[in-house]
Amino acid sequence: MSLIHPTAIIDPAAQLDSSVAVGAYTLIGPHVRIGAGTVVGPHCVIEGRTSIGAGNKIFQFNSIGAVPQDMKYAGEPTELVIGDRNTFREFCTINLGTAQDEGVTRLGSDNLLMAYVHIAHDVRLGNHIVLANNATLAGHVHVGDWATIGGLSGVHQFVKIGAHAMVGFQGHVAQDVPPFMTVDGNPLAARAVNAVGLKRRGFSAERIAVIKQIHKRLYRSSLTLEQSQQAIAELRGQGADEDVDLMLNFLAAATRGIVR
Template structure:
């Protein structure tokens, strides 16, 4: 509790655990099972409820509601959790829900994310590190969003969809199928547009890696998608190709957004 600052109008219920240097602004409400890491800041009018853990130096802006019960009619009050990592920026009116018994009981958010105003992260999602959800993105239940994904504003992610590392989703896109790592997807009903070249270059991918990914996508565009992936996986591939192939051959509840033939 050293150096912790709590505004007199805030309510911090008995049982809540606060790390060093936590700052809780006016009219916030922190529930009895909440754990705030060192340096967490709740700006004002923030509600943190349920069995919720928030990692060090995360900042939450006014009117966010974190840890409220899942928006799932099957939820019957079972004990489930929400775990948020370190150094996230969670902006105004963001909502994040804990898991459900049917989905494993845990919603997990990684480190260093930016969740812009009015985003929603539903029950049983797994969100990776350095993810950006732009304003009003809605992520439905049981989704997996891997590291370094950017989802454009006003987009929706269908339940059980997986989005691979480094993918970029354009604004106003409805994503109803799995998105390959490093893919660029856009359109009212998301369509595979090619590689996320801007993201790859920002992360330091060299021309050889990018050329190999292009060759892989061309191979996957012909014939049976999974059969082509299995055949390619049996040969020698680059680490980035292996990442895409492992994603395709991994467990999934959805179909795939596929490269155009």
């Protein structure tokens, strides 16, 4: 109990590992579970049916597990599930899911959410994602592993952002962003492969070369989307089949069209 500041208010029904630290004036509700080694700063509110994993760092003034900003929400017992080793900087807001989706807002592990990030209802975040200051994700947005979303960017509801993609500063994202791509500008446009990010993550030169061919066939060959998918499939067998399949699966699941 020495890790809990005496001014914190923690419902007796909340389940906190004995190694959890809680700062001054933080409020934690009855349906909250927090795993080992997580540190919750001062002046935070964690409520709702919220499960937080191990080793997370939650800075001051965060609102986690509040009800959705959705007029259809009628008090259903929806959830927020957060993985391990995430960092939440100041003034992040993360909402519960809704019954209109799977009822769960879900964040993976090893993500960095900078100040004033908003995660709306039913969002799915993968792992190793960076959301810069004031990035705002509307309801039902899905973001793949290792993606980066620049500061002051807004992502429209139901948009999907693929793994290893990068959205530039002040991006207005209203269509799906394919994996590996860098997009920016107003209107938003696909610029190039996120080669710097891929190199940092240990992608070989051979894999990056295949991904550049994917980009060329998707964006530089004057093909229809269907023709592009067929041309991308022909790149199998060159040592980057997992990357080819990642792109093809993403394009097959795209529902809002892709950023061009």
